[in-house]
Amino acid sequence: MKKAIALILSLGMAFSLAACSGSSDEGSKGSTSSESGSAEVTSEQPAGQPDEVGFVELPIFEDEEAGFMNVNAVYFEPVPMSNGQDNIEDYNLHLECDVSALDNDLGYGLGDWVPYLTVDYEVISDNGQGDVAASGTFMVMSASDGPHYGANIKLEEADTYAVKFTFHNPEENGYLIHLDAKTGPGGTFDEYFADGNLEVYYEGWEYTPQEWN
Amino acid sequence: MLNYFITVTKDLLVASLVLGLLASFISRNFGRTGKRIYVSGIILGLIGSVVMTVFYNATKIIDKTGGTGSWNLRIFSVSTVALVIFLIFAVKPIIKKTKGAGEVIISAAAALLAFSVLFYALPSVLGYPFNFSLGGESYFSTAFIYRMIGYIFGMLLCLLTAISACKCSSKLGEKEAGFILKGVLIINGIHQIAKALQILHAKRIISGSAVFRIIKFTSNNGDLFIYLIIALAFIMPVILIIKGLNVKEPYENPAQKRKIAAKWRNTRRWAVTHILCLVMVVLVFTVFTAIDNREVELSPVEECELRDDALYIPFTQVEDGHLHRFAYETEEGVIVRFIVIKKPNSTSYGVGLDACDICGETGYYERDGQVVCNLCDVVMNINTIGYKGGCNPIVIDYKVENGYIIVPTYTLIEHESEFK
Numbered sequence: 001m002k003k004a005i006a007l008i009l010s011l012g013m014a015f016s017l018a019a020c021s022g023s024s025d026e027g028s029k030g031s032t033s034s035e036s037g038s039a040e041v042t043s044e045q046p047a048g049q050p051d052e053v054g055f056v057e058l059p060i061f062e063d064e065e066a067g068f069m070n071v072n073a074v075y076f077e078p079v080p081m082s083n084g085q086d087n088i089e090d091y092n093l094h095l096e097c098d099v100s101a102l103d104n105d106l107g108y109g110l111g112d113w114v115p116y117l118t119v120d121y122e123v124i125s126d127n128g129q130g131d132v133a134a135s136g137t138f139m140v141m142s143a144s145d146g147p148h149y150g151a152n153i154k155l156e157e158a159d160t161y162a163v164k165f166t167f168h169n170p171e172e173n174g175y176l177i178h179l180d181a182k183t184g185p186g187g188t189f190d191e192y193f194a195d196g197n198l199e200v201y202y203e204g205w206e207y208t209p210q211e212w213n
Numbered sequence: 214m215l216n217y218f219i220t221v222t223k224d225l226l227v228a229s230l231v232l233g234l235l236a237s238f239i240s241r242n243f244g245r246t247g248k249r250i251y252v253s254g255i256i257l258g259l260i261g262s263v264v265m266t267v268f269y270n271a272t273k274i275i276d277k278t279g280g281t282g283s284w285n286l287r288i289f290s291v292s293t294v295a296l297v298i299f300l301i302f303a304v305k306p307i308i309k310k311t312k313g314a315g316e317v318i319i320s321a322a323a324a325l326l327a328f329s330v331l332f333y334a335l336p337s338v339l340g341y342p343f344n345f346s347l348g349g350e351s352y353f354s355t356a357f358i359y360r361m362i363g364y365i366f367g368m369l370l371c372l373l374t375a376i377s378a379c380k381c382s383s384k385l386g387e388k389e390a391g392f393i394l395k396g397v398l399i400i401n402g403i404h405q406i407a408k409a410l411q412i413l414h415a416k417r418i419i420s421g422s423a424v425f426r427i428i429k430f431t432s433n434n435g436d437l438f439i440y441l442i443i444a445l446a447f448i449m450p451v452i453l454i455i456k457g458l459n460v461k462e463p464y465e466n467p468a469q470k471r472k473i474a475a476k477w478r479n480t481r482r483w484a485v486t487h488i489l490c491l492v493m494v495v496l497v498f499t500v501f502t503a504i505d506n507r508e509v510e511l512s513p514v515e516e517c518e519l520r521d522d523a524l525y526i527p528f529t530q531v532e533d534g535h536l537h538r539f540a541y542e543t544e545e546g547v548i549v550r551f552i553v554i555k556k557p558n559s560t561s562y563g564v565g566l567d568a569c570d571i572c573g574e575t576g577y578y579e580r581d582g583q584v585v586c587n588l589c590d591v592v593m594n595i596n597t598i599g600y601k602g603g604c605n606p607i608v609i610d611y612k613v614e615n616g617y618i619i620v621p622t623y624t625l626i627e628h629e630s631e632f633k
Contacts, residue, residue: 055273056280058415077281080344085571085604087591088344089216137570151571158411158432160425206425208411208432211337212281 055144057096058210061202066167067192068104069114071200073097073163077212078152081141091152092209095121097138097165098148105187106177115140116175118168119149127203128162158208165200169193214363215505217341221367222497224338227401227439228330229371230446233378234394235323241383241390242308247320254324258331265332266339282412288333289405295325296402300395305387326398338368370493377487381449384480389452396445404438407431436498447491450484457481509587511567511576514540514550519622526618531555531562536579538567541625547632549625552577552606553618554584556596562618563598565606568631572604607631 060073075093080086097119101108108114123134138149155161169189178184192198232255239251265284268274275281299322302308308315341364382390411428413419431438457477464470517539518525524541531537531553540550550567568574575588584593591604601608610624 055276056282059417085591090588136573139571158429206414206429208415208428210282210411210415211285211408 060095060163060205064200064202065102066165066198066200068102068106068108069167069198070100070102070111071097071165073165073202077210079143081139081152085139085152088152091154092212093155094150094152095123095134095138096148096150097121099167105185105191106189107185113147114170115147116170116173117149118172120166120168121151122164122166123153123155123205124162124164125157125159127160128201130159133157133159133161155207156209160203161205161207162201162203163205164202167198167200169197214359215501217360217363218367218370219363219497219501219505220341221338221364222370222494223439224334225368225371226374226494227397227442228334229375230378230397230442231330231401232327233375234382234390234397234446235327236375237379237382237390238303238394239320239323241387243316243320246313247316250317250320251324251327254321254327255331257324258328258335261328261332262335262339265336269336270340270343282416285333286409286412288329289409291325292329292333292405293402295322295329296398298322299326299398303391303395330401370490370497373486374490374494377483377490378446378449380483381453381487384453384483385449389449393445393449397442400438400441400445404431404435407435407438439498443491443494447488450487450491453480453484457484509578511578511587512536512538514538514548522622524620524622524625526553526620528616528618531618534582536577536584538576539620541620541622543626543629545629547629549629549632550574550576551609551620551625552584552598554595554598556598559596562613563595563606564609564611564618564620565598566609566628566631568607568628569604570607574632577606 055076057074057076060075062072064071064073074096076096077094078088078091079094080088099114099117099119101110101112101114103110119138121134121136121138122132125131125133134153134155136151136153138151140147140149142148169192171189171193177188179188235251239247265275269281275284278284299319302311302315302319302322308319311318342361382393385393407428408431410419410424411432414424414428457480460473460477462473464473515530515537517530519541524539526537526539532555534555534557537553538550539553540548542548552563552565552567554563555561556563567576569586572586572588575586577584577593578587579585580592584595584598585591586593586604593605598606599608607628609620609628611618611620613619
């Protein structure tokens with residue numbers, strides 16, 4: 001009995017400490033790290049902690065690379081958005097894809113957000129072996145921490161999911177690159193999209209629905 | 214309406230049962246001091262919930278202090294410690310032995326438990342009206358009023374459940390009431406620990422496949438805890454009704470007999486009230502939820518003429534101002550659907566795929582003269598159908614000629630992938 005009481009009290013203490021500190025080695029939010037001309041984009045935001053503008057994002061994966069892009073995925077509470085997208089009753093999370101440029105010859109600064117992408121998403125149950133639990137095309141939007149690709153979705157079952165992001169050529173949305181030697185950055189999208197769309201496929205997202213409020 | 218009735222009931226049910234049962238325990242065992250301490254816990258919980266609601270919906274304070282998950286961890290910590298103290302001290306020999314000090318300790322633990330369940334459950338409920346006015350709907354719109362009615366009904370059901378639980382518990386024997394109360398508190402405590410593990414795991418503070426297996430089970434079977442609590446609460450009125458069938462209390466005169474009969478009549482009424490509340494709650498969890506989640510059946514695809522690689526839709530078929538759905542089967546065997554609706558107060562038509570970039574091929578349906586996305590429930594502005602953006606139907610090529618809307622098949626084949 002005493003042991004049981006001690007265990008429960010310890011759990012209480014552990015929750016308190018976790019709630020107060022919540023330290024973690026993992027990162028969740030892409031940001032630029034370019035010391036000494038290093039061409040790496042890494043995540044520095046501690047997982048599950050409020051960022052500098054003050055909202056908490058929970059990590060899915062960090063620093064996956066697709067062509068010239070560094071990709072992070074996070075999720076948080078469903079959010080109302082402009083242009084008639086303010087009904088969040090039927091959703092239980094906001095899935096966000098942060099895309100920043102790696103070292104490239106397309107004119108993007110290292111760590112810049114990559115605009116004009118069409119990004120399709122699929123969330124597949126049973127770690128990629130089951131049904132597609134959610135799919136669609138991300139919308140483009142801005143939060144207080146900047147622009148990103150994202151969507152409110154509904155994912156009710158706790159499961160280990162695989163996440164697939166498909167990136168279309170920005171030229172599909174009319175984004176162009178200077179080709180002349182004088183003003184052009186030197187590269188073209190064909191270098192990356194010659195074989196079709198780019199893809200990030202991540203297995204092992206251990207997800208449980210969260211209570212957001 | 215149903216959505217908020219269900220949501221509010223689910224959010225507040227456990228809190229209402231805990232509050233009702235604890236109230237009965239305190240008033241049975243303690244005097245004015247204990248009651249005051251317990252009521253203070255409830256009042257603090259109410260005030261704290263209002264403050265939390267304002268902070269959550271109108272400021273960034275909650276997120277800057279760790280987010281809702283961290284706040285729930287704090288609440289669960291306080292609640293767990295209070296539960297342990299309550300379970301240790303709230304037994305008859307200790308209550309008798311410790312007297313005044315025991316009254317303060319146990320009442321304080323009960324007050325903390327009351328504060329915790331309210332502070333955990335109420336802020337989200339108080340915050341729902343912030344979402345009632347969607348898409349610029351007026352506060353006097355039918356949709357707003359329906360949501361408010363569902364919201365208030367949910368609150369009233371939980372309030373009545375709390376009162377009837379308190380009444381039933383107070384009419385039970387001390388041991389039976391104690392068993393029910395502690396059972397409810399322990400099940401709720403275990404559920405809170407499971408939820409805490411989910412939060413810690415999502416924040417990557419804990420990990421491991423064994424941990425995930427446990428929280429996956431508790432998350433996907435969360436209603437099991439609620440049903441166990443409902444089952445325990447259901448025992449109370451059943452015992453009372455059974456006892457009421459076989460009353461053998463001694464009386465000395467007809468007045469005493471009438472008094473005893475009135476007491477049991479009152480007991481039966483509260484027992485029946487509590488049963489009805491719990492039955493309604495179970496209906497909310499099952500039947501009402503199923504009704505609320507049922508999918509809208511899209512109107513059937515209409516016939517139209519196919520010639521010269523185009524679909525011809527006569528104005529006469531679509532000029533009634535309602536949503537009309539058409540389809541074309543590609544060589545790959547994919548049915549590509551599109552919609553046509555005459556715009557209000559206009560001679561022009563809105564034409565687009567029965568799918569959008571965001572929600573995919575889920576389709577649109579007509580509700581009260583409005584076009585609504587079947588997945589996200591966004592109400593379309595009919596005048597903007599045919600334009601790109603948001604949850605609008607994907608734009609397709611078409612032309613209007615000689616009283617026909619003509620949709621070339623190539624534009625439908627182009628969007629074949631949307632319907633695979």
